[in-house]
Amino acid sequence: MPVTDEAIDKIKAMIVSGELRPGSRLPREADLAERLGLSRNSLREAVKALSLMRVLDVRQGDGTYVTSLEPDLLLDALTFVADLQQDDTVLQFLEVRRILEPAAAAMAARVMPDEEIAALGEVLDRLDDDPTLEGLIDHDLEFHRRLAAGSGNAVLCSLLDGMSGPTARARLWRGRIEEGAVARAWQQHRAIYEAVAARQPEVAQAWATVHVAEVEQWLRGTLDAVEPERA
Secondary structure, three states, X not given: OOHHHHHHHHHHHHHHOOOOOOOOEOOOHHHHHHHHOOOHHHHHHHHHHHHHOOOEEEEOOOEEEEOOOOHHHHOHHHHHHHHOOOHHHHXXXXXXXXXXXXXHHHHHHHHOOHXXXXXXXXXXXXXXXXXXXXXXXXHHHHHHHHHHHOOOOHHHHHHHHHOHHHHHHHHHHHHHHOOOHHHHHHHHHHHHXXXXXXXXXXXXXXXXXXXXXXXXXXXXXXXXXXXXHHO
């Protein structure tokens, strides 16, 4: 095992064991390196890597701290990775969304507070003020973000939010070239919202599946059609 990976594992073990808790300050570099049996250079590389992962927060002149370790913080790198993906891989993100999004919709129908459901409905109403395709995408992102948050599961919410970028680009592409796609997406959002508001988890799950699967099927067919041209 590379020395830096070993150093990362040892710091991780301190966090997992509870010796270092969220917000805790790490011991002085020299003391920690000696205690873990590492060189100071290896420890620095490990700290640098863990800070990029949002596990540690290096504060110049103050010290190094364990972050809050909240899911949205730790999964933030997923957004960066997702934004780099190309069309073929975006299909895989849509496949994952087809699994997770309906589950989030069903959970929201069960536990989403009434005031948050009302706010979700207001997102739909605001679309009338900006009926452009770009307006729909902005609305779409906010609608799905609020729906995922309504599930009450921070990890699920963070995962879905991290996959929103590339799949939003696919929806934008579809909206520009497929007639009626924008109107259907709005109608599906309305159906999901009404199912959540009526506390109907199975119906919300079904409409969310239709909503994501439609984009996935369109992208798959479009890529299959242009593949011969690429070749």
